[in-house]
Amino acid sequence: MTVLGAAQSAGIFIPTLCNHEKLKPFGGCRLCMVEAEAGGRTSLVSACKYPVQQDLVVRTRSGQIDNIRKVLTEQLLAFAPDSEVLLELAREYQADKDRFAKEPSFCILCGLCVRYCAEVKQRHGVGFIDRGASREIGFIPEIAATECWDCKECFPLCPTSALQAAFVLVKSLTPSPS
Ligand code: SF4
Structure with a gap:
């Protein structure tokens, strides 16, 4: 179990924008950074990826x-x-x-939409495009046309309005499948 998972189970709030219970830890937003003290050493770690261990002391603030x-x-x-x-x-x-x-850009690249579509739906209808400062998300028109119009399970995951804007755009540009 990760520190974030343990904290959530205990009702202790640690902020995160890229974590989801159905998805593998991503460590993208870094908001879940906490202080972890073990063996006399304290370090800053991402709670969503750091495993709990015996005698670990965690400071969430x-x-x-x-x-x-x-x-x-x-x-x-x-x-x-x-x-x-x-x-x-x-x-x-x-x-x-x-x-x-x-x-x-309205997208903070948390990756929730991309990873949910890949890991949970196994459809890959939305993905990351480009790298570095140009990185953004986009729907893949050929997949979206058959998989996305009636799904939209990723919508509530998005912490901004970026996903819905991208969806509206691709839908307006994509012919309906015959
Ligand atoms: S569109 Fe929304 S859910 Fe997808 S990566 Fe951007 S902010 Fe995250």
């Missing part, structure tokens, strides 16, 4: 952790300034929603 979450939230808000989930995190960690110049 500290000045350092809160500051990391604050900066991460500020960076993500540059991409998705209207995301309710991010605005809630901004309130919790006193993040300045206008700290970074806006580059509103």
Whole structure:
């Protein structure tokens, strides 16, 4: 079991934007960073990937952790300034929603839609496109035309409006299967 899974089972809140109970840990958003102390050493780890172990001491909040979450939230808000989930995190960690110049792609690349479609639905109807700063998600028109129109199970997973916008776009550009 991971630290995040153990915390969730115990009702202890650790923020995350890329974790889902049906998906493999991704470690993408880094918001679940916690302090883990074992054998006299303390390190910062991603709770969604770090396994629980005997005598492990975990701090889910500290000045350092809160500051990391604050900066991460500020960076993500540059991409998705209207995301309710991010605005809630901004309130919790006193993040300045206008700290970074806006580059509103509306996708924060959490990968939930891509991984859910691949791992749970095994359809690969939506995927990552490009690399680095150009990376974005997109529906694969040939697959979307037969698999996505009536599915939409990924919609509620998206912490921003990016997924629905991409869906509307691909649907408008894709002829219906005959
Ligand atoms: S479209 Fe939404 S769910 Fe998919 S990667 Fe972007 S933010 Fe995450």
